[in-house]
Amino acid sequence: MPCKEEQPSDISASLIPRPRGNRARHVSYLFLALCVCFLCLTEQSLDLVFHCIVIHFTALQVGALCQGACNFAEELRHVTSRYHGSYLRALNACLELRKRSFLFLLLCGVAYLHLLKESGLPVCRNLIIVCFCQLLNFVFDLQHPSAAEISEMYERNNCNVAQGLAWSYYVGYLKFILPGLKDRIREFNRSNNHLLNCEKTWKLHILIPLSCDMCDDLQTVDSHIHFIKNLPELNVDVAGIKKRSYKNSIYGILSENKEKHFCVMEYATPLRSLFAMSQDESAAFSCQDRLEQAKLFCRALEEILQRSKYCSGCYRLIVYDEPFFLHQKRPDLSVLWELRKSFLSVLMSSACGFRRS
Numbered sequence: 001m002p003c004k005e006e007q008p009s010d011i012s013a014s015l016i017p018r019p020r021g022n023r024a025r026h027v028s029y030l031f032l033a034l035c036v037c038f039l040c041l042t043e044q045s046l047d048l049v050f051h052c053i054v055i056h057f058t059a060l061q062v063g064a065l066c067q068g069a070c071n072f073a074e075e076l077r078h079v080t081s082r083y084h085g086s087y088l089r090a091l092n093a094c095l096e097l098r099k100r101s102f103l104f105l106l107l108c109g110v111a112y113l114h115l116l117k118e119s120g121l122p123v124c125r126n127l128i129i130v131c132f133c134q135l136l137n138f139v140f141d142l143q144h145p146s147a148a149e150i151s152e153m154y155e156r157n158n159c160n161v162a163q164g165l166a167w168s169y170y171v172g173y174l175k176f177i178l179p180g181l182k183d184r185i186r187e188f189n190r191s192n193n194h195l196l197n198c199e200k201t202w203k204l205h206i207l208i209p210l211s212c213d214m215c216d217d218l219q220t221v222d223s224h225i226h227f228i229k230n231l232p233e234l235n236v237d238v239a240g241i242k243k244r245s246y247k248n249s250i251y252g253i254l255s256e257n258k259e260k261h262f263c264v265m266e267y268a269t270p271l272r273s274l275f276a277m278s279q280d281e282s283a284a285f286s287c288q289d290r291l292e293q294a295k296l297f298c299r300a301l302e303e304i305l306q307r308s309k310y311c312s313g314c315y316r317l318i319v320y321d322e323p324f325f326l327h328q329k330r331p332d333l334s335v336l337w338e339l340r341k342s343f344l345s346v347l348m349s350s351a352c353g354f355r356r357s
Contacts, residue, residue, distance in 0.1 A: 016298045016299050016302075016319065018299075019299075059130035060130065062131055062134075063130045063131050063133065063134025063135075064134065066131045066135055066138075067134055067135070067138045068096075069094070069095075070135070070138060072090065072094040075090045075093065075094055076090065078090075160293060160300075161274070161293050162274075162295075162296035162297035162300055163300050165270040165273065165274070165297055166270070166300035166301040167304065168270065169268065169269070170301070170304045170305070170308070173246075173269075174204075174305070175308070175310055176234065176236050176238075176246060177204065177234065177246055177248065178204060178310060178314040178315060179310045179311070179314070180234060181202065181231075181264070182199075182202045182314065184231045184234065184248075185202045185231065187231075187232050188229070188231050188232060188250070192229065195250070195262055196250070196262050196263075201261075201262075201263055202264075203263070203264070203314055203315055203316045204248065204264050204265075204314060204315045205263050205265040205266075205316050205318055206268050206315060206318065207265065207267045207318050208267075208268050208271065208294070208297075208301075208318060208319045208320070209267075209271065209294075209321075210291060210294045210295060210298075210320070210321050211294075212271040212272070212275035212278070212290055213275055214267045214271065214275075218251060218265070224253060224254040225251055225252070225253055227249060227250075227251055228251060228252050229250050230247050230248065231248045231249070231250065233245050233247055234246040234247075248264050248266065249264065250262055250263070250264055251263060251264075251265045271294060274290050274293055274294055277290070278290040298317065298319055305317075
């Protein structure tokens with residue numbers, strides 16, 4: 001039978017978090033509108049309202065500048081190692097001069113207002129009080145980003161451990177393996193009676209357990225999965241290593257009706273690093289951190305591969321949640337059985353002819 005069109009790789013939306021959107025900013029716009037409405041209802045003088053807004057906004061920024069000055073005092077110790085000897089770069093890292101340049105204009109405007117009014121002393125006193133409060137926040141660490149804000153910052157700037165692992169996995173392995181995978185499968189088929197007989201399944205099936213726990217031999221964790229053979233080796237000159245060898249394994253998966261289906265399958269090996277980090281106390285990497293980074297690894301890897309012109313149509317990510325050891329206690333709830341079914345649904349969707357075991 002001819003192969004049907006295969007659906008694109010799908011990562012479960014219930015498991016993998018999507019990138020954060022702009023809802024927080026939109027809600028802030030709503031609160032701003034509510035504040036404006038409230039000020040209008042109070043029928044206050046516009047001049048007074050504007051003057052108060054300028055004073056309070058400038059006071060907040062003065063407090064932030066004080067905190068930046070404290071940070072700059074520390075960065076002076078690291079100008080050579082972190083900023084290549086540039087004091088301006090160190091100052092900009094602490095104060096963000098470009099973003100806050102307009103604030104100095106506000107300060108000048110406020111100072112001008114003070115010169116015109118005899119009530120400048122109370123305003124200056126308020127600025128000093130705000131600086132004092134901001135410095136107290138800094139000393140006692142009362143004003144720091146929330147966990148969600150830190151996570152968003154890292155994701156937006158691609159600074160997560162998961163981002164680095166995903167990119168390393170792609171540029172150091174998948175970018176070598178995937179482009180020539182189908183040619184190696186053709187070579188394998190010529191000497192193995194066309195074992196992989198459906199071209200729609202000529203993909204690298206990458207197992208991604210969110211627990212990051214993985215076994216070295218799939219046959220030891222599920223009797224329905226059998227190692228068949230390795231594909232022909234790929235030899236590449238890499239980083240001074242002549243003819244570095246890359247291997248990929250073919251496994252047979254036995255279905256309920258005793259039909260055996262074949263695919264190229266392996267774990268996403270960078271997840272082993274996350275698991276090892278969570279087991280090492282010196283890494284300060286909790287199980288919750290590991291789970292979050294594993295999910296972000298899935299999303300980052302999917303995004304990288306989707307954009308890659310070298311890897312299109314050569315991979316499938318298989319994401320699952322439970323650790324392997326569960327199936328040893330509850331055979332009827334075998335995780336590998338669920339994994340096997342997900343493989344079979346992929347392979348059988350191609351509607352190719354199957355080999356019976």
